[in-house]
Amino acid sequence: MSAIGKKSFAAAAVASMVLCAPGAWAQQQPGGGDLIVDGRLRYEHVDQDGLTDADAVTLRLRLGYEQELFEHFKVLGEIEGVALIGDDFADTVRARPGQAVVLDPEALEVNRLQAQWTNGGFAATLGRQRIILNNARFVGNVGFRQNEQTFDALRLTYRANENLNFNYIYVDRVRRILGDDSPNGEWRSDSHIGQADLKTGFGDFSGYGLLLDFENAAAESTQTYGLRWTKTIAADPFRFTLGAEAATQSDYGNSPTSFDLNYYAANAGAQRGQWRFALAGEVLEGNGARGFATPLATLHAFQGWADVFLTTPADGIRDLNGSVSWTDETPPFGRALTMTARYHDFASDDGDTNFGSEVNAVANWRIDQRWSLEAKAAFFDGEDPRFADRNKIWLAVELSL
Secondary structure, three states: OOHHHHHHHHHHHHHHHHHHHHHHHHOHHHHHHEEEEEEEEEEEEEEEOEEEOEEEEEEEEEEEEEEEEEEEEEEEEEEEEEEEEEEEOOOOOOOOOOOOOOOOEEEEEEEEEEEEEEEEEEEEEEEEEEOOOOOOOOOOOOOOOOOOOOOEEEEEEEEEEEEEEEEEEEEEEEEOOOOOOOOOOEEEEEEEEEEEEEEEOOOOEEEEEEEOOOOOOOOOOEEEEEEEEEEEEEEEEEEEEEEEEEEEEEEOOOOOOEEEEEEEEEEEEEEEEEEEEEEEEEEEOOOOOOEEEOOOHHHHOOOOOOOOOOOOOOEEEEEEEEEEEEEEEEOOOOEEEEEEEEEEEEEOOOOOEEEEEEEEEEEEEEEEOOOOEEEEEEEEEEOOOOOOOOEEEEEEEEEEO
């Protein structure tokens, strides 16, 4: 059996034991520790012009344990396995020229291994850890993909009071979603991230700076400084949300080129009862040679679920989108049912070049505290020869304890 095959077999075996007997794992363990179990079985279909269709059935399991060793100090360890049950797809690790890509390669690795000390408003976390800042536009865990993005890092936080919070993060390694078998699965880093969060009567503000320097991904080395604002307004029977963000980016560290680019975003939403409506716009500038980059982001959550624009085009991108959501918190069966539809219009940052449009739809059905089902689809219609038409469909069942 190949090394990859052994990974798949081991991940599937452990996942089967957990998924078949979740009740046995749901109890707090002797000694006061907490067992962590998270499993997801998913089917993904990709139909992309110019490529052979892809069909992937993957099973993901995270199994971990968190234990307080003494007052203020606890440790956490977690392994993650991704098994391929149906492997008719390319994943950037296995060479499948001419076939559509699904970014869920086989994996069996340490997902998190961290120690944390807390005292009052201070916290220090050292080791391999999950990091999500704000809405994950600049730093996230790429939670949609089966193999999570985590960071070998030191994170220091200080909560001065209920309205003011500070974060500093030093990143030594980025453990990316492509896994250990990919040459791009780990970035060697000498990066610094800082963020300050302030809550006021005028809204919530986040100021941040990212000094990202990568030894083996030099083109992604950038320095970014930005400010984000969000505001929630309750006006019975409505609830309104507003947001705006701006950032500037230039070359840093090992970057082989010099550049100065900007980022802008704004959004507005309104909710009444079960219904929510939202409008949003986002611009990532390009200079003809490269675009504004967010290499540590949860990219799937932005610019459409078809993942056409994981790399910002050289002429930048403007994304105007609108969505409608409906939630039933008392369905005939289960705990909650949420359905969302979204439309995107894509163009270059100056609006002169039409890139195409995309329709997204998702239905998430939370059966109980542990189990949920999801059906999701993305349909991209390209208007520029650089961006081929593609359709994607996902069906998933998830367990979380």
